[in-house]
Amino acid sequence: MAGSLTFTMIKPDAVKANNIGNILQMINEAGFRIVAMKYTQLSAAQAGKFYEVHSARPFYGELVDFMSSGPIVAAILEKDNAVDAFRTLIGATNPADAAEGTIRKKYATSIGENAVHGSDSDENALIEGRFFFSGLEMI
């Protein structure tokens, strides 16, 4: 169903801080269904490819280093209007600007190390989901 899927990662900072369970609980309680999920670590090349759209940004090198610095949890999530609903749940990129009760407000430590990724469009949700999962892994 168009508009019903989004893609997320629990980033290395949140995994290191033992917040996988807390974040998955918030995702479940917000009514998202897990379509696919895996615990893995990106190589620098894979992180660079995933964030290629940001390659001209000054923080690209830092972002690639961070995202390949430790394990992550990648997942495809389903809910009506999933992309917008999930962006609301995670809050602003910079935790200092994130609304109370959002995942980033609770668990992010900086604009770079901000606990979770959430797709910014339906198109990117599909591209990002396919980056990590085959059709067989989506339930």
Ligand code: GDP
């Ligand atoms: P998002 O869609 O809210 O994740 O934000 P963006 O698409 O603008 O940026 C992608 C990711 O790059 C963010 O989630 C951060 O991890 C990282 N990022 C964005 N801005 C900065 C910055 O100024 N410094 C650093 N180090 N990382 C940043």
